[in-house]
Amino acid sequence: MELDPRGQRFAASITSVVIILVLVTRSPWLALAQTAVFALTATNPRRGPYALLFRQFVLPHVGPPAEREPAAPVRFAQTVGLAFLGAATIAFFAGAPVVGLIFAGLGLVAAFLNAAFGLCLGCEAYLALRRLTAARNSAA
Template identity: 60%
Template sequence: MNTTGLDPRGPRFAAVLTTIVFVVVLLTGSGWLALAQAVIFAIGAYDPRRTPYGLIYRHLVAPRLAPPAEREDPAPVRFAQTVGLVFTVVTVAGYLSGATVLGIVFAAFALVAAFLNGFFGLCLGCEAYLLIRRLRAA
């Protein structure tokens, strides 16, 4: 078993929390909450294990679960966090500059991506990372 990679349940847990954050952002129009999420994505782009969500998972949730059957490469998750950061920065810019429609559209995109990952295990950013790697190798 690969013990150096990520427990795949951690990013899914983080995606559920991110889904909740984006629902609140869309309901309240809070660019400041979106900015807080952008900071979390920025940390995750460096190391997903160091985000507040990753720390909550590692210290409060994971000890109550059986060890993961396998681990995953953190590189696709870091890429997905970077994509989330870009979408969230546009969300923040939209809400805080008064371009509310822009904020809503990008928050909705981020919500869909987080929801798909959190509830179905489909990480769009991870899939994009793998596709880019395949295209570069071709």
């Protein structure tokens, strides 16, 4: 499966806004909602609500993509987002708002870098892990 990178940046933009709202409100419920979005998109990035919004409202105006990207790095990145926002959610519900703010803030950094600059930290981590695994297997 391949994805339109513009859709990923669109999703990262919405994610950034949601996480900013989490940071401002310290709402465990909003953090939980974003965690659920990450859980859904970690299994299939095309099925997430932000991807549906992109396909329904943005894609008809921008046309087909000039390039596509593989889905595996994006799924990995969404799994990393799930871990960070999941930890933030647990911390907020447990009454540890500072810990929640830290984890949500880290999630915001990653989402914002993707939204603003197209730099997907989770995707880059995925590719680095693949290179390390390949190097380890060829050395053995």
